[in-house]
Amino acid sequence: NAGVTQTPKFRILKIGQSMTLQCAQDMNHNYMYWYRQDPGMGLKLIYYSVGAGITDKGEVPNGYNVSRSTTEDFPLRLELAAPSQTSVYFCASRGDRRGETQYFGPGTRLLVL
Amino acid sequence: GNSVTQMEGPVTLSEEAFLTINCTYTATGYPSLFWYVQYPGEGLQLLLKATKADDKGSNKGFEATYRKETTSFHLEKGSVQVSDSAVYFCALAGNKLTFGGGTRVLVKP
Numbered sequence: 001n002a003g004v005t006q007t008p009k010f011r012i013l014k015i016g017q018s019m020t021l022q023c024a025q026d027m028n029h030n031y032m033y034w035y036r037q038d039p040g041m042g043l044k045l046i047y048y049s050v051g052a053g054i055t056d057k058g059e060v061p062n063g064y065n066v067s068r069s070t071t072e073d074f075p076l077r078l079e080l081a082a083p084s085q086t087s088v089y090f091c092a093s094r095g096d097r098r099g100e101t102q103y104f105g106p107g108t109r110l111l112v113l
Numbered sequence: 114g115n116s117v118t119q120m121e122g123p124v125t126l127s128e129e130a131f132l133t134i135n136c137t138y139t140a141t142g143y144p145s146l147f148w149y150v151q152y153p154g155e156g157l158q159l160l161l162k163a164t165k166a167d168d169k170g171s172n173k174g175f176e177a178t179y180r181k182e183t184t185s186f187h188l189e190k191g192s193v194q195v196s197d198s199a200v201y202f203c204a205l206a207g208n209k210l211t212f213g214g215g216t217r218v219l220v221k222p
Contacts, residue, residue, distance in 0.1 A: 042202065042214045090156055099145035099164040102210055104156040
C-alpha cells in the first residue's frame with residue numbers, strides 16, 4: 001500500500017493563479033480530509049468528505065473547493081491564489097470504524113507570491 | 114463542541130531527561146484519543162492512541178493513559194533522545210479530528 005499520496009510536493013503560484021492539489025489513497029477509506037498548516041502553527045481543517053459524492057466545510061473553507069467523485073481521490077482546488085494561502089497542505093484519510101487512525105500524506109508546500 | 118488543550122512549547126530537554134506533555138480535552142461521550150508526531154519537514158504520523166477509559170497507548174518508549182476522571186491524555190517518555198525532537202499533537206476523534214495546538218520538543222545532546 002502506498003497509503004496517502006499528494007502531488008505536487010512544492011509549488012510556487014502567482015497571485016490570482018489557480019491550481020489543484022491532488023490527494024489519493026489506496027486503503028479504501030471513506031473519510032478524507034484537507035488541512036492547512038501555517039508556519040509554527042497547528043492544523044486547520046479546510047474540507048472533509050465522508051464518502052464519494054459527499055463533502056463538507058471545515059474551519060477555513062474560504063478560497064478553496066473540493067470534489068469527491070471516487071473513493072480514492074480528493075482534490076483540493078484553489079481558484080484565485082492569495083498570499084494568505086501560503087501554507088503546507090496535508091491530506092488525510094481514515095476508515096469507518098470508531099477510533100480509526102487518520103493517515104496523513106507527506107504534504108504539499110505552497111508559496112503564493 | 115470538542116476541544117483539546119495541550120501545553121505550549123517549546124520544551125527544551127537534555128538527552129535522557131524525562132518528558133511530559135500535558136493534554137486535556139472537552140468532549141461529549143467517550144472519544145478516542147491520539148498523539149501524533151511531526152518530525153521536521155514531514156507530515157504527521159500516529160505515535161499512539163487509546164480508544165476507551167483507562168487504556169494505555171504506547172509506542173517507541175512513549176506512553177499515554179486515557180483518564181476519563183481528569184479528561185486527560187498526557188504523553189510521557191522516560192528517557193528522550195535527540196531523535197525525539199519534533200512537534201507533538203494531541204487529538205480527539207469524532208467525525209473529524211480535533212487537534213491541540215502542538216508542542217515543539219527540542220532534545221539537546
